[in-house]
Amino acid sequence: MSKRQRPDVSSPAFASGAKIRRVTTASAIYEQLHAAILSLQMKPGVALQEKRIAEEFGVSRTPVREALLRLAEAGLVEIFPQSGTFVSRIPVSAIPEAVVIRKSLERTTVEQAAEIATADDIARLDAIIARQRVHAALNEPSQFHEQDEAFHEAISVIAGYPGIWSILKTAKLQIDRARRLTLPVRGRMDSVIEEHVTIRDAIAAHDVDRARGAMMHHLSAVIPDIDELRLVYPGYFS
């Protein structure tokens, strides 16, 4: 039998390696562009060129193209064959749907988490909330948002459905982009922390109904007002 079988997928190899190419240039470029689009440094609707990007990064078009293809699948860019590549506009119609998807899946994860969470799990949530308090106090929105994501991801993991989080991440993309357009609301970070605490408490108490209710309330509170944004930023939406 000549069939090869990879013995170990998770070969961390020589993790300290300075030269090991765990990250291909293509994925590095993907990360960069992904972040730039999500942070709106690259504005919706603007044209991209494989060639120019390749020159900026000092690489050939091949890895750039690979990155753009992945971004296209994520819905962050649109590729028109033989014509051009553009940063995708935020699809207004997709936003309410994304909210529904979030509510549907996070309802499932938070319910299951409330059923089976262990003391260790709660401790993990507490640690995340603690970090959020720090970032809120220091007024660091970026890191705060990072920990916000970590909180929701943790609940997925606790529920035993880590794959759901990756779905949520892609569903959240356009919402997050729109949210970047909203001015930071004073005190919003504190409210988020409060809501997270409520969710955490319900999970810790194994109170499924209360956990679901708290999560639904939390998710309803973060919906950006699209109609208003469209007026202020015409051309950013489709």
Added chain:
Amino acid sequence: MSKRQRPDVSSPAFASGAKIRRVTTASAIYEQLHAAILSLQMKPGVALQEKRIAEEFGVSRTPVREALLRLAEAGLVEIFPQSGTFVSRIPVSAIPEAVVIRKSLERTTVEQAAEIATADDIARLDAIIARQRVHAALNEPSQFHEQDEAFHEAISVIAGYPGIWSILKTAKLQIDRARRLTLPVRGRMDSVIEEHVTIRDAIAAHDVDRARGAMMHHLSAVIPDIDELRLVYPGYFS
């Protein structure tokens, strides 16, 4: 300066539709391999070689690579850098999660569909069910399955959440692969039709609770018995 200044509003396509050439060879190869893997013509675990595939299709390695990268994102192949590419084994651990995802999202779509379905919508469902009856009578499992997917997609569309269907499609992938391994159960097609009719009736009656119940029952009925399959097809699962 001769540089062309493109106003960012210019989207090159009045392409709100299907007029664009999307028959790039890369996507054609993707479709082919996708179908081959899903139908198990390509068995889980076997090695693939870009070079050989390129020769078979009579193209260069570039579009083949592009297709493989997309398949890797869908979880249908695994690429080990500098080592090899393999048709992914069916991840047993992901199957229960996929079922949960399906139940969560289809619960949402069927509830909403039951709320707002119009007579036209019901007619569309009836048409699909009618086609299913034909394929069942003629014992055409492949086309039957096609209409089965169409039924669930239609419900997503009726609910106003077409994007949920595309999520469901990718979530369903591994389930469908496993299901291909099960022997066709005699009379199963007829049961599916009955369950679809029940769902359809509940939607038509705008009975949200009954629609949800019928859908949950339907989804529970199509879960393949993984443990048994693992015994019969060792090496197909991971």
Added chain:
DNA sequence: CTGCACGAATTGATATACTAGTATCCAAAA
């Protein structure tokens, strides 16, 4: 006989070169 080190072969990753579709601009005709 065993273990380790080295090297050839094979693979995916990247670079470069070429092809073919598309939009824009400008000139010529109405």
Added chain:
DNA sequence: TTTTGGATACTAGTATATCAATTCGTGCAG
């Protein structure tokens, strides 16, 4: 002045070549 058709210069798609890393066999040393 407006319209229209084609030249032109762009783009992404594809082909080919090169690079680098991993694997596995082989041979030498212990």
